[in-house]
Amino acid sequence: MLDRIILKAPVFLLIFVRCFALILTLPMFSMRSASRVAKVALAGYLAFFIFGSADFTVYDQYISEDQVFSLIYVLIAAGEALIGIIMGFFVTVIFASFSSAGQFLAFQMGLSAASSYDALSQVENPLMGQFFNLVAMLIFMQTQWFQKLFMTGLVSSFNSLNAISLAVSQEKIVTFMLKGLTSLFSDALVISLPVMGTLFLITVCTGLLTKAAPQMNLLSEGFPVMILVSFTIIAFAMPGIIDFFVRSFSKGFSDLMIFINSFGGGS
Numbered sequence: 001m002l003d004r005i006i007l008k009a010p011v012f013l014l015i016f017v018r019c020f021a022l023i024l025t026l027p028m029f030s031m032r033s034a035s036r037v038a039k040v041a042l043a044g045y046l047a048f049f050i051f052g053s054a055d056f057t058v059y060d061q062y063i064s065e066d067q068v069f070s071l072i073y074v075l076i077a078a079g080e081a082l083i084g085i086i087m088g089f090f091v092t093v094i095f096a097s098f099s100s101a102g103q104f105l106a107f108q109m110g111l112s113a114a115s116s117y118d119a120l121s122q123v124e125n126p127l128m129g130q131f132f133n134l135v136a137m138l139i140f141m142q143t144q145w146f147q148k149l150f151m152t153g154l155v156s157s158f159n160s161l162n163a164i165s166l167a168v169s170q171e172k173i174v175t176f177m178l179k180g181l182t183s184l185f186s187d188a189l190v191i192s193l194p195v196m197g198t199l200f201l202i203t204v205c206t207g208l209l210t211k212a213a214p215q216m217n218l219l220s221e222g223f224p225v226m227i228l229v230s231f232t233i234i235a236f237a238m239p240g241i242i243d244f245f246v247r248s249f250s251k252g253f254s255d256l257m258i259f260i261n262s263f264g265g266g267s
Contacts, residue, residue: 008051010063010073014080015054015158016047021081022154025088027095028137046150054158079163086173087157087256091149093180094252098136098245100184101191102129108192108199109230110223132191139245148253157260165263176259180252187248191241195233199226 020043023029029039063073106126117124125133140146166173202225234241 011054012047012051014077015050016043017077018080018084018157019043019046019050019154021084022088023084025085025092027092027133027140030088030092046154050155050158053155076163079166083157083161083163083166086177087153090177090180090252090256093184094187094248095133095136095140097184097187097248098132098191099125099129100188102126102132104188104192105195105230105234108196109227111227135242136245139242140249143246143249145249145253153253153256153260156257160260161263169263172259172262176255179255183252187244191244194237195230198233199230202226202229 020040023039023043028034103126106128109128111126111128206225
């Protein structure tokens with residue numbers, strides 16, 4: 001196997017580039033605290049195991065017999081990196097929907113100012129967004145979607161999708177990415193709507209009572225009430241939220257596989 005890898009080093013490097021680009025854009029792996037050596041090692045191991053089953057015969061005419069790298073090879077490597085980035089970005093979009101739901105809740109609860117740096121999303125994120133992001137990451141690891149992404153999605157992409165088919169199908173890629181961004185906001189609203197709707201009713205009732213009896217100053221007491229109600233609803237709705245997380249991962253993975261298989265290994 002090692003002799004074959006040495007003989008086909010340019011092909012092995014293309015596989016490594018796609019795996020490494022996917023790892024760099026995935027949530028949790030894209031964190032700065034994650035070891036770069038571990039990322040390179042994981043990409044190398046993935047490339048090693050995928051090398052025996054990957055079909056890169058479409059690239060044979062672009063790789064010279066003496067294995068000398070050319071400008072065309074560099075462009076192909078860039079295309080392989082772009083494929084990995086697209087796959088990782090789509091998974092990131094799924095997690096971003098959960099983080100966005102937390103941001104919607106934090107704004108309605110009055111906790112939007114309680115923001116700090118989120119190591120998972122690598123942006124300034126309210127505490128509720130970090131909470132939902134962490135829950136989504138735990139579910140992603142617990143339900144083995146991480147293994148399915150690498151063992152099924154990544155392996156299938158090598159048999160169906162390559163840099164050349166990617167270059168001639170820009171419209172399909174744009175449609176796929178726009179669909180992911182659309183699902184981001186729709187999923188975020190579905191997750192946050194029960195709490196946001198309840199808090200909206202509490203705000204309306206508090207405003208009416210304050211208008212009827214201004215001396216009670218209910219608006220100043222409304223913030224702790226809304227926070228308490230929000231956490232209570234989230235606690236009771238957590239099983240349903242977790243089930244929605246699992247269904248979101250399942251739908252996202254299904255859409256990703258449909259996108260990959262739609263190319264059909266076209267050259």
